[in-house]
Amino acid sequence: MPYRILVIDDEEEARDSIQRRLQREGYVVETAPSQEEGIARIRDARDSFDLIITDMLMEQANSGVEVLRAAVARDLFTEVIVLTAYGNVSNAVECMKQGAFDYIEKNIPGVDVYDLLIIKVAQALERRKAALGTLRRLERAGMYGSTLPQKTP
Numbered sequence: 001m002p003y004r005i006l007v008i009d010d011e012e013e014a015r016d017s018i019q020r021r022l023q024r025e026g027y028v029v030e031t032a033p034s035q036e037e038g039i040a041r042i043r044d045a046r047d048s049f050d051l052i053i054t055d056m057l058m059e060q061a062n063s064g065v066e067v068l069r070a071a072v073a074r075d076l077f078t079e080v081i082v083l084t085a086y087g088n089v090s091n092a093v094e095c096m097k098q099g100a101f102d103y104i105e106k107n108i109p110g111v112d113v114y115d116l117l118i119i120k121v122a123q124a125l126e127r128r129k130a131a132l133g134t135l136r137r138l139e140r141a142g143m144y145g146s147t148l149p150q151k152t153p
Contacts, residue, residue, distance in 0.1 A: 003125050004047070007031045008038030008067055009055040009083070014106070018053060021114050022121065035063040039070040048075035051124050053117070056084035056091055056103075064091070068098050077131050079124035081117070101127065 005027050009015040012033065019029045030049075032038035035058045042049065052071050056064035064082040071078045079101040084091065092103040101124040106113050 002026060002028045003050040004028045004030070005051045005053065005121070006038065006041060006049045007053045008033075008035065008058070009053075010034055010058040011055070014055070014083075017114070018117065021118065025118060025121075027121075035059050035066055038067050042067070042070045042074050045074075048078050050128055051079045051081070051101075051121060053081045053083060053121075056082050056088075056095075057086065062091070062094075064100075065094055065098060068095060068100055072099050077128055079128050081120055081124060083117075 005022055007015055007018045007022070007029060008031070009018070010033055015031050015033065019031050022029045030041065032041050035054075038052075038054060042052065049071070052067065054064045054067040056062075058064075060066065064084070068080045068082065071080050080095075080099070082091075082095045082100050082103045083106055084103070085106045087105040095103045102120050104113065104116060104120065108116070
């Protein structure tokens with residue numbers, strides 16, 4: 001099954017560009033235009049998203065952190081990449097402490113951020129796949145209770 005990705009960004013152009021780029025790579029991509037709607041989609045989705053890409057600054061200065069918390073609360077193994085137009089070391093540190101896979105600035109001079117994002121997405125999904133594979137092996141060995149998300153690629 002293809003990986004499911006949720007893109008949350010209040011800037012329509014950025015959200016649509018990321019969605020198109022990821023779809024060209026073969027991913028199933030849903031979008032949300034706000035922190036509130038993104039968190040609702042995370043909470044109400046039948047199956048957990050494999051990856052969430054969220055903007056840091058939307059309704060609140062820490063929207064990305066709030067999305068990250070909702071994602072981890074739903075499925076500890078959902079990977080989250082936080083994007084920001086305004087790099088801030090304290091935000092980056094907070095996101096990483098909360099379990100984000102990465103924190104990427106949208107405006108890095110001389111770097112195609114979409115190319116960088118595709119690389120980070122592949123790495124994040126590989127990490128999710130490996131973590132879930134390890135848990136499955138432990139479950140089969142009777143060493144771990146059944147706490148895996150229902151759907152995985």
